[in-house]
Amino acid sequence: MNVLFLIHTEYHLMVIASFIQQYFREQDKFNVYVIIQVDPNKSRFKFKIDPKLLGAKEIIVVQTAKDNFVYDYKIKEAINEVMNRKYIEYISFLEQTALNFYFVSKLRKTGCKICLAPEGTKPYINITKFAIGSRLKATINNYRFLIAQKLYISDLYFVSNRNGFLKHTDEVWINHAESYSNITRKKVVPVDVLKDKEAIYAVSKLFNFDVTDHFCKTDGIILYLNHWVVEFKIYDYEIKMLETIRSMYPDKPIHIKLHPSTHEFQLKRLEKIQGIEINRSTIPAELFIASISNSIIFSFWSASLLLQNESCKFYWCHKLLEKEGVMMDWWSIVNPTKHIKEVESIEQIKF
Numbered sequence: 001m002n003v004l005f006l007i008h009t010e011y012h013l014m015v016i017a018s019f020i021q022q023y024f025r026e027q028d029k030f031n032v033y034v035i036i037q038v039d040p041n042k043s044r045f046k047f048k049i050d051p052k053l054l055g056a057k058e059i060i061v062v063q064t065a066k067d068n069f070v071y072d073y074k075i076k077e078a079i080n081e082v083m084n085r086k087y088i089e090y091i092s093f094l095e096q097t098a099l100n101f102y103f104v105s106k107l108r109k110t111g112c113k114i115c116l117a118p119e120g121t122k123p124y125i126n127i128t129k130f131a132i133g134s135r136l137k138a139t140i141n142n143y144r145f146l147i148a149q150k151l152y153i154s155d156l157y158f159v160s161n162r163n164g165f166l167k168h169t170d171e172v173w174i175n176h177a178e179s180y181s182n183i184t185r186k187k188v189v190p191v192d193v194l195k196d197k198e199a200i201y202a203v204s205k206l207f208n209f210d211v212t213d214h215f216c217k218t219d220g221i222i223l224y225l226n227h228w229v230v231e232f233k234i235y236d237y238e239i240k241m242l243e244t245i246r247s248m249y250p251d252k253p254i255h256i257k258l259h260p261s262t263h264e265f266q267l268k269r270l271e272k273i274q275g276i277e278i279n280r281s282t283i284p285a286e287l288f289i290a291s292i293s294n295s296i297i298f299s300f301w302s303a304s305l306l307l308q309n310e311s312c313k314f315y316w317c318h319k320l321l322e323k324e325g326v327m328m329d330w331w332s333i334v335n336p337t338k339h340i341k342e343v344e345s346i347e348q349i350k351f
Contacts, residue, residue: 120303129330179336211291
């Protein structure tokens with residue numbers, strides 16, 4: 001039985017590695033195929049992925065630059081190769097992408113089960129902004145891309161800001177199902193990511209990850225996970241918050257796990273803060289979180305904190321942005337966990 005994954009980031013790779021180990025590890029029963037869609041202009045997947053360590057039969061890389069509206073025979077060839085097989089399940093993360101539109105439209109007609117995997121905190125975010133203009137533009141660009149690559153579909157899908165919006169999505173996989181509102185009324189399947197030490201070991205091996213290659217100390221440290229944001233006022237507050245944390249804990253090692261899409265101007269500002277180490281690795285932050293102890297882990301709302309490490313303290317700081325009046329007023333998030341504390345002052349961030 002063939003299973004197909006479509007992924008775009010190292011985070012997705014980590015999640016499917018965990019899923020493959022849990023649900024599709026019987027290689028005499030399942031043949032797992034993985035499509036990695038990458039933008040060659042971005043710093044993604046700068047390491048070799050061993051299909052055997054992933055538990056996959058084959059990995060297919062599809063390179064597509066943003067707004068790629070010129071025919072590329074390599075894309076067409078890669079997709080044709082994928083579509084030569086029959087699949088029992090198709091699992092993707094980014095519902096709004098052109099390739100996902102294509103696979104959903106084609107595979108649902110073959111009886112393949114269409115599944116949406118958990119994409120960070122997106123399932124727990126409520127967006128009140130309709131954003132008709134940007135959604136229409138994204139929809140048009142999806143079909144422009146598909147037509148340019150000679151990947152034709154008969155279904156009409158309109159990009160939405162809701163999780164599980166595609167009418168042909170059969171299942172929504174969620175790692176905190178009890179906190180999911182399910183406004184699109186899809187079948188919800190509870191799943192776990194990195195549920196035990198065996199899974200953490202397997203994923204660490206896949207990424208060739210050893211935390212001591214990145215941190216000199218792994219006990220009693222402070223780890224901050226930053227974000228790529230569209231509201232630059234948040235970047236200003238980020239600097240203020242980190243400088244305050246530095247003054248509160250002058251003797252503690254402070255590390256920033258940098259988001260790969262962080263704007264260059266903000267990176268330069270972060271580099272100027274004394275006593276802070278910046279980690280530019282694209283290895284998922286969850287592996288760092290699982291590998292440290294007795295530490296503070298904080299962020300505005302990073303999904304990586306959804307992974308619990310019982311020896312550490314976890315803090316979301318988005319309420320600080322609300323108090324400062326710099327939080328997006330069309331956006332809100334539900335904390336789906338019990339271990340993440342949502343702080344209303346920086347002083348609440350404690351060991």
